[in-house]
Amino acid sequence: MSTATTFIYEHIKELQQFLKSVNFSRAMRVGMAVTLPVVAGIQLGCLEIGLALSFGAFWSSPSDVTGSSQHTKIGILISATLIMLVSFIKGYLHFDLWLLLPLLGLLTFAIAFLSVYGFRASLVSFSGLIALVLSFSHDSEVLEVYQYAALLGAGGLWYLLLSMIWYRLNPKAETEEFLSETYMLTAEFLETRGKLINPHADHKKLQAQLQRLQSQLTENHKTLREILILSRRTSGLSNYQDKRLLIFVQLVGMLETAIANPGSYDRMDALYKDHPQFIKLFQHLIFEISYQLRMISLAGTDKKKLPKNDKLRQCFKDIKLEIDVLRETLNYAEYLMLQNLLEYQEKQFEKIKRIKWLLGEPNSTEIDAIDRKVAKRFVALQEYNPILLLRNFSFSSTIFRHSVRLALTFMIGYAIGSLQPFQNPQWILLSVIVIMRPSYGLTKRRAKDRIIGTFIGGAIATAMVFLIRDSYAYGVMGVASLVIALSMLQKNFRASATFITLGVVFIYAILQPDIFTVIKFRIVDTLVGAGLSYAAMRWLLPTWEFVEIKESIEKSVKANKDFLHQITQYYLYKGTIPTSYRIARKKAFLGTSALSSAFQRMTQEPMSKQRGTDEIYELVVLNHTFLASLASLSTYIQHHKTLEASEQFKIVSDKIDENLQKVLQCLSNNKCGGKWVHAETDPNLKPLLPKLNLLEVKNLPSKDKEAIRNLQETHLVWEQLQWLFSISATMLKMAASVKLDG
Template structure:
């Protein structure tokens, strides 16, 4: 379950705050307008506020202002254009298609532009029903712009007041997702769960976690000017360090299950991971409540049980039983778990201490960590070609709207063409999987919303009660639009139908007509989801190559860090983030492809294994870093660096061959031996076996990347 769907955390989440802000702004603007004008004027002003409110998302203040200002200007221009064209049916139909195409082309600017696209198409459909004179069109547009600007001023004011609170909420969401990630890791120790399925779950969740961590970076690292901001920065940094330690806990789970299948220590390891997840959740919960967090969970019983099991294994080894591998793996897990518990303690401390500055980030360029967004018109021009997925999507929507308008024109009842068009633009998305999910949510949500509205009108038809329900639906719509769209569809159906009931009571066919219009719009959207479709397998070669390119740079930064080059780990953190982002993009594409028709799916198993192998390289590097930290005493820097250099050269050679066109030949992996001193004896250091084992795993998994890359390209060909 998503953390925000739990009642304990729901009312502290930024989703609920968004719903309250949205509803208060809309209701406030409408009520103020009603003091000076009639209901028709108030509704126009309200729709202007609503279009701007669609862009009201957690975002840095400067970005929020730019995004919402763009919405005000663009939606006002569309309102005026459609209103002026409305008296001329042929011109209106032409403009609807052209505006739909242009709005969909804005998707080239990424996910941030999706609400702006929706707002543009929404006001287009709301304006198409009004037949006005030129003067009335300008007055209507002026009122719309007034509402839009009023909500912009209101939202910016509230966001400025709550700027630190929003940072806390977004950071807490990333912490909750990290706890969910550990819950998945915990099940690796449970033999009832299939290891392959658990890896699939882990990789899928890693994509979501990367998205939440990026949202946290974008808000927290752009501006941190006071002690309160310094606290969230330090918690954020601890969270990322903790994430790396969690990555390093990857081990040979099959070996653990084989050697320790009958031992209670597997359950102990599971319980430790479960406790760690709850501990992180407690930090997240306290962050949402603006409180310092203090540890309340004790790991002592489980750690004592692991120590007892280690002693028992050692005793069996002393008796001549071959359990050396099990001892080494369990001991390594014990050491990593200790490091994780210590880091969780530091996470608690980071939330308690008031910092004057954030020394880790002083004089550092945060640009590489942050989402970079450029709104250049030439980006749209560069996609005006038939092989562009965005261009094909725009054509698809324009054609679907044309058909929707044609169907509405020939229906036997007084069809609401704007509702059909609105249903089409809400359902039809750039990818088939998104369209499929949105269609299901829209239809089910509308049916449930219509049934609830019918019951309210029949049994609870009291104006005061209906107004209360309207306010609740207005709060629920934005709250769930990014959380569970199905719930948002229920709320928006109730909200719109009850508004229409208040404006025109007694219309018995209102709900039935809305249902029919929804089904028609969904049918048209479904049919056109196959027209000029962009299937996910078409983007796989590019995504696979991006992962390999970034992995090469990550390996260079990793081995530079392991060998002590550079004064800090800044470059390593940047490359690690980029690799995780590229893996998340490939993983998301795979998930979307699984929702597509079976005949459009390619190399599913090999893509999944390719993602896993790249993920394991990150885990091995994190483990090497932890080993070098743990065995820093008497560390023979020169011999260790020589071994790391040799290993780095081999891994880079393997990844370079994977990038080369054609079939790459796979050579045997040569694991460097422990360096010798001048007298011919091995250089003494306790970390040699652990480092050698990790390097062996790192090189072996790098070779497997070539195998899966070749299989992917072969299947795609």
């Protein structure tokens, strides 16, 4: 196949996936919800009613996001109610500019401040802000204020009805898409881990890539938990949801095993340097597992397309042969390290086989369904207590500062648009609410993308207006452009801004003959809105990440400390794995991902507003490395029958816990003297370490699996304890030296 043919084929596949995606489906739903009332209104001679219903549907649509269907319904209903209230209030705001500005600022603050209740509440808030802004562009001359507001609410109900019907037609779509994306992200994570095996690879770059992928995966896991655990189960979907939840559990386990490192990085690098043949062998194995996950993703629900296990079995066979050949020459540490690494990959293979079995439509009686009451403990439920508003009503709250900043920017933007000869001053405000975010880096990037997208859209619109002079064509292209824009909003903001500009221009082309003036003011208004957003984030009550990141580090260290405690308790007392253990593991993974995201936001801020970047980066990396070691211990003790824990194990784990507690105290009050800081090699630790030697491994019969297993366990556990102690001591030194207060 030629390069050109391959290029075309890949892009056709991408287009097909885009057209099947939930985002495109949702955009089509919005397009229908907006278009049908207008068409019906024109046909029945009730255009004002049709427009009101259309606006209500469009303004309520942002709350329609992936997650629990019940939460989505509630979100749309609250959005419709807020839109009614905002439009009713706006209908009576006919005051002079000097009085209107503070009222507009108060209303904007109140709507934006609802975001303290989490992500879904921020979308409800966004609906209210859109209603406030766009209500300036249309005052009904036929309907009374209360009638118009009521019809906007009815439009929200119309959108909710359409959304529910759409869901009933294809209730599995969101689950399948997010599972498919999770397969792909997990495959990419595994592939990146495979590349790290090479000692000559760019480890810093690959580690950064792993942190990014882990953040994306934990976000996907969070969404899937909500979809699979909180969504109502109907008789037709019950078995399907049970199987998908079990598949999700396997994918979470694969991420933990992939993060796990059965030995310190230095010793692993030394092993691969001395025996480079294992680099190729293990990479080939890991890449094949990654490839199989991609094939599972592409297979979807078609079990005939699921990949076979033959290649993976051959990979394991090749590695085992090579280990047996080198058994006589390897020292005990190398041999046991390779054995443990091989077993970790075997666990991945077991999970892959389990996923394929579940996708192969097994009999429901063969499936051990997960207890939903227990599973709900893994979903972080949002608190909706009104006390949250009071708790966040201070300048120490990021949402409060953002709400004040947005309100002041609104007032400035509306004043500029009203006092200067702007054709559509509301477009300035629309640019502000679309661009401005609590994070400086995201606001800057969205401002840039919005400007570039608007210029591109304006240029394309100008060329098309020259070529086409048909109002019906403008209408079709306008709706199509808005559908594409909405479907790309989450994935590619620049492309979305381009199509939004096209859609707005085509719709205005139907209403106004001087379309080039519309294009000109669209660009000017966007530039003003983007400039105001950037300036406000830079100088108006700015929030800098170096002030906030201390809390992210504390939360991550605390989560790792809790996970260590659960691992220690389970290793000491055995039995069944408690739910608290799994919850602690989930929080540890979420904590490290949140810390990585916070650090990335920090690096996007102006250099003058960054503090201790190198030290903070080191703490972030150490925290990730600590979690990798915890994951290694966790993976091993979950899947193997372990020996009775020694008193030495308890002593060393207590020392590690003590170090982490001191790290938290250092971060909390920035007062920790040199006497707190341990040396990386505690002199009291050496006598506790087990005495192993090469002869123990060489003289063991190959069939004495129990003896080999005991040696593997001893080696892995003590290797990880040494590594955890070393990392915790280094973290304590870093925490004692870095200054994180602004």
